[in-house]
Amino acid sequence: MNRSNSSAASGVCLVAPGGRMGISASALADLTGWRLMNSWDSDQRDPQASLLALSAEAPGWLQPLDIDPAQPLGAVECWAELLGAWRLPTCLLCSEADRAAGLARSHWALLRHYRVSLVGMIQWGGDWRPAERRAEGLPWLGHLPSSPADPEALAELRLRLITASAVAAAAPPAPASMPLH
Numbered sequence: 001m002n003r004s005n006s007s008a009a010s011g012v013c014l015v016a017p018g019g020r021m022g023i024s025a026s027a028l029a030d031l032t033g034w035r036l037m038n039s040w041d042s043d044q045r046d047p048q049a050s051l052l053a054l055s056a057e058a059p060g061w062l063q064p065l066d067i068d069p070a071q072p073l074g075a076v077e078c079w080a081e082l083l084g085a086w087r088l089p090t091c092l093l094c095s096e097a098d099r100a101a102g103l104a105r106s107h108w109a110l111l112r113h114y115r116v117s118l119v120g121m122i123q124w125g126g127d128w129r130p131a132e133r134r135a136e137g138l139p140w141l142g143h144l145p146s147s148p149a150d151p152e153a154l155a156e157l158r159l160r161l162i163t164a165s166a167v168a169a170a171a172p173p174a175p176a177s178m179p180l181h
Contacts, residue, residue: 011088012088013063013090015107016092017068018098032161035062051088055086069110090117091121091161094122095125104136120141122157123140125146143157
């Protein structure tokens with residue numbers, strides 16, 4: 001399996017439970033000033049070649065993956081395993097419903113298990129309750145509302161996302177989760 005040099009990766013892959021992006025990828029690209037890359041469809045034929053091309057891109061990109069990170073692949077267990085092998089900084093986007101259903105926590109655990117270079121998590125839409133998000137113990141970066149929001153909150157999310165992506169690109173692999181058996 002090919003692995004990218006983490007210093008060569010200067011962008012962020014955006015994943016979501018079920019691959020549901022909506023307009024959030026373009027909203028994040030607008031917020032950060034990053035180039036929005038074309039979405040990959042779920043029947044991607046050669047993910048290795050696509051990730052190789054992505055890792056060679058000039059800095060400042062956002063790649064939405066309209067593919068659930070738990071979706072199985074032929075040569076590897078799932079997309080999360082491939083993202084971990086390539087060490088591309090990855091951000092997890094979850095709706096409030098995904099968070100309430102436990103999908104945010106389970107996808108975070110999946111990404112951590114495969115040593116994905118996780119930038120953090122962003123809640124898309126719904127009500128943002130910072131104290132409750134902090135109590136969850138998950139790496140929430142902030143909230144991207146589906147309607148106009150407080151410019152200060154968006155500026156804070158922008159700063160956190162850009163800073164965390166730079167740190168994730170330079171960080172060594174995260175420890176994998178240990179199996180319970």
